Amino acid sequence: MARQVPYLLIEGVEKTFTRGSTSNNVLHNVSIAIEQGEYVSIIGHSGCGKSTLLNLIAGLTPVTSGGILLENKEVNSPGPDRAVVFQNHSLLPWLTVYDNVRMAVDKVFSGRKSKAERHDWTMHVLDLVHMGHAKDRRPGEISGGMKQRVGIARALSMEPKIMLLDEPFGALDALTRAHLQDSIMQIHAALKNTMIMITHDVDEAVLLSDRIIMMTNGPSATIGEVLDVTLPRPRKRLELVSNPTYIKAREAVLKFLYERHKFVEAA
Numbered sequence: 001m002a003r004q005v006p007y008l009l010i011e012g013v014e015k016t017f018t019r020g021s022t023s024n025n026v027l028h029n030v031s032i033a034i035e036q037g038e039y040v041s042i043i044g045h046s047g048c049g050k051s052t053l054l055n056l057i058a059g060l061t062p063v064t065s066g067g068i069l070l071e072n073k074e075v076n077s078p079g080p081d082r083a084v085v086f087q088n089h090s091l092l093p094w095l096t097v098y099d100n101v102r103m104a105v106d107k108v109f110s111g112r113k114s115k116a117e118r119h120d121w122t123m124h125v126l127d128l129v130h131m132g133h134a135k136d137r138r139p140g141e142i143s144g145g146m147k148q149r150v151g152i153a154r155a156l157s158m159e160p161k162i163m164l165l166d167e168p169f170g171a172l173d174a175l176t177r178a179h180l181q182d183s184i185m186q187i188h189a190a191l192k193n194t195m196i197m198i199t200h201d202v203d204e205a206v207l208l209s210d211r212i213i214m215m216t217n218g219p220s221a222t223i224g225e226v227l228d229v230t231l232p233r234p235r236k237r238l239e240l241v242s243n244p245t246y247i248k249a250r251e252a253v254l255k256f257l258y259e260r261h262k263f264v265e266a267a
C-alpha cells in the first residue's frame, strides 16, 4: 500500500547563517509532519530559531540542508499558498482597510474571479474578522487590534494552504488579544485552514492548538517535545480554566520551558 504523504513535511532541516568566516547553526535536524487543517503552535525561548523556522516554511530564506515539502512539492520560494501574518501588521498607510485587502485579492484572483466577485470576496473576509464596518478607514485611523484583524483578513483573502502567524497578538493588550484569539478560533473552525503560529504565551498555545511544538534552546535548536492538546472544540476560555486536561497541558509546557530547557542568558 502506498505511504500517505503528509500535507506539510519538514524533514532533517538544518539552517546555518554564515557571515565571513563565522557561521551560526540556528536549527539542527528539525523534522515534523503537519496535517491539513491542523493548528500548530511553536513555542521556545527568545532567539531559539522560531522565526527562522517560519521563514523557511514561508520560503523567505532557504534551508541549508534537509527539505520542506508542501503537498509533496518542495518549498523554496515565497508563494500565495503560504500567507504570513507578522506581529507588526504591515498595512499600506495610504490605502483604506478595504484597499489593503483588495490589493491582495486582485493579485491572487485577477484571472480567476470577476471584479464583482473580487469585491464580494474582499467584503466576506473583512466580515470574517469583523472589520466590514471600518472598510473605508485608513490604518492611521484604527486601533492596533483592528490593524491586526486587517492583516489577518489580507492573509485569509489569498486562500492560502497554510497561514503562518509570527506572534500575531504579541503587541496587543490582554483583552484585545483575547478577542482576536476568539476570532482566530472561529475562523479556523469555519475555514479549516492549516495554521502554524509562533507564540511566547503558554495559555494562548494551549487554547488555540491541536499540537504544540516545543523548541530547545539555541544554537542548534531542535524540536524537544511535541504535545497533543486533546481538548474538544469549540473551546471556551472560561470553562478551560478549571479543566484538568487544560491544566495538565499548561503544566507540561511550563515544565519543558522552565525546568528541562531553562533559558540561560548568553555571557
Ligand SMILES: Nc1ncnc2c1ncn2[C@@H]1O[C@H](COP(=O)(O)OP(=O)(O)OP(=O)(O)O)[C@@H](O)[C@H]1O
Residues within 6 Å of the ligand: 017, 024, 026, 044, 045, 046, 047, 048, 049, 050, 051, 052, 053, 218
Ligand atoms: N538573517 C539572519 N542572519 C544571521 N543570523 C540570523 C538571521 N536571522 C536570524 N538569525 C539568528 O538566528 C537566531 C534565531 O533567531 P530567530 O529570530 O529565528 O529566533 P526566535 O526564536 O524567533 O526569537 P524571538 O522569540 O526573540 O523572536 C538568532 O541567533 C539570530 O541572531
